Amino acid sequence: xxxxxxxxxxxxxxxxxxxxxxxxxxxxxxxxxxxxxxxxxxxxxxxxxxxxxxxxxxxxxxxxxxxxxxxxxxxxxxxxxxxxxxxxxxxxxxxxxxxxxxxxxxxxx
Numbered sequence: 001x002x003x004x005x006x007x008x009x010x011x012x013x014x015x016x017x018x019x020x021x022x023x024x025x026x027x028x029x030x031x032x033x034x035x036x037x038x039x040x041x042x043x044x045x046x047x048x049x050x051x052x053x054x055x056x057x058x059x060x061x062x063x064x065x066x067x068x069x070x071x072x073x074x075x076x077x078x079x080x081x082x083x084x085x086x087x088x089x090x091x092x093x094x095x096x097x098x099x100x101x102x103x104x105x106x107x108x109x
């Protein structure tokens with residue numbers, strides 16, 4: 001199962017505020033490469049969290065995260081950002097911080 005559409009949706013939901021252009025596709029592609037190059041257990045854990053996040057949306061909205069519209073995706077991201085489980089919050093924060101870093105790096109080129 002590919003994580004690319006999930007990462008793309010998370011990056012878009014976190015960084016695309018409509019005020020400035022964010023290279024969402026490029027940022028997501030770089031983050032996916034970074035996740036895939038993590039050491040074994042970290043990569044496994046991140047992939048499990050992303051897959052769980054994708055399917056969690058079925059419980060909340062009847063459709064997987066990757067198939068939801070931007071507003072619904074932002075709601076799912078907010079739910080996980082405020083979740084009582086630390087790994088859920090950490091997954092969102094990883095994408096927020098790394099996504100911001102990557103997007104700003106791409107702007108500087």
